Amino acid sequence: MDKTLDLRELKGRLRSGMTIGIGGWGPRRKPMALVREILRSDLEDLTVVTYGGPDAGMLCAAGKVRKLIFGFVSLDAIPLEPYFRKAREAGSLDILELDEGMLQWGLKAAAMRLPFLPTRVGLGTDVMTHGGFETVTSPYGDHEVLLAMPALKLDAALIHVQRADRWGNIQAFGPDFYYDEWFARAATETFVSAEEVVDRIEIGDAGAARANFVERMFVTGVIPAPCGAHPTSMPPDYGWDMEHLRGYVASAGEQGGWDRYVSETIGDDEAGYLDRIGGKSRVAALPLPIF
């Protein structure tokens, strides 16, 4: 069994119109090499499900997104994501705005192959009003009325980790897995990029085994992508690239800024991207953010 894919092969595995979930959280451990490969493709009309960071902003800027399903979109240290804002303020974006926990709940419903899961979250707010959610009544004695959070079934999930092997075992060594395991279980296919893809992850380290946060039966393909989370953070290997993110944010305020970011930074392939951002050694030296 060999699940190894080349980054360029990913495009052939995705289709326009798909619902794609993107792991990570804001500007943290985002599968940005995979996102950039989508930016380089002719894929369009996507429904994107994300705890959004620059992934959401870039896909919106490139006109790839038909509908964005999100709990927030933020670059954390830079609170507001400029291209997401532009798309919203232009009135051009179809959205489903969720509470962070509701997003998780929708992924869990999909993972459990349920049509919905009940929750109190969203009741009494405009998330309910604008999201078009329905309620259900508890069949038990309390008869409590609850919001029915529909399953967020994904055609594909994209995730970035430190290591993977050809079987689809994956390891992430940062402090938090966020909701990546639920993105994977909610998806028909999951593509995982990794800083390093090895033939076989060696046996014997229980701590490292705990870093494998989702069973490999949910992993469709593993894709080598050194510095693949850049410009988002990849603890403990490298922090987010604030200088890069500030330049990216500034580009949103400039005439033709996005096209320039695409041509001068994203370019035609990841090898060139890595060169343009200063190479692996520069990324490896990016300090981890302090919270």
Place this chain on the structure above:
Amino acid sequence: MSTPTLAELLIVACAEAWRGAGEIVATGVGPVPRLAASLAKSSHTPELLMTDGEAFLVEEPVPIGPRDYAHGRGTGYLPFSRFFDAAVWTGRRHAMVTPTQIDRFGQTNLSCLGGTYDHPKVQMLGARGFPGNSIHHPNSMFIPAHSPRVFVDGEVDMVSSVGYNPARRTPGANFGNVDLRLIVTDLCVMDFGGTDHAVRVVSLHPGVTLDQVRAATGFALETATEIATTPLPDEDELAIIARLDPHNIRGGILKGNPSAMREAAQ
């Protein structure tokens, strides 16, 4: 002792939100609420649970600002997923946040402003965790610049968190855990102890008048029977705050870093 700054007074006032709260997770988002939660745990309410701002529970509150990066200092693990499972949906948390708008019902907005929902004038973060937080556990708010643009007339533009608006109560649903506690601003401390949970002023910061607060609030304000003066920090509290904020980030939060004694500053 030098005169405390207004930022230090606000940290002490915010810390009151967690006094005697018991074994729950105290979350303060932003420097003042976070320093306040840390002060509460370091002084009057040591049983509080707190994180290092990332994924680990700590018994010694972590100072804000630049410091050595060290993993593994935690005594427990509370990553994002467990945060919902353990702290939010079980109600074992009290968060203090800074929304962009608040209305007379305590409903808040962090999502978007103006225009229509499909075409907002200003897009912000999105609802984040506000809907779930507000229906499951106690919440308080910190507002660094009290104005009618924050405390709006009518309803907030996009209701991101549940308040006490009867018109928003889905029939048959359980709103029994909605529990709004304090609003601390640069002018005063308010709570929700008025008629039908109306926002009311409970203390004014030194040198601030009720008329000033009313002029800076877009809805009609009730007041407590007796309006107190917000207490100044004592020396012990100032020492703890200085230890938790070694780079004086608190000095840059309010324009000009004013004194807690407004008369003295003028």
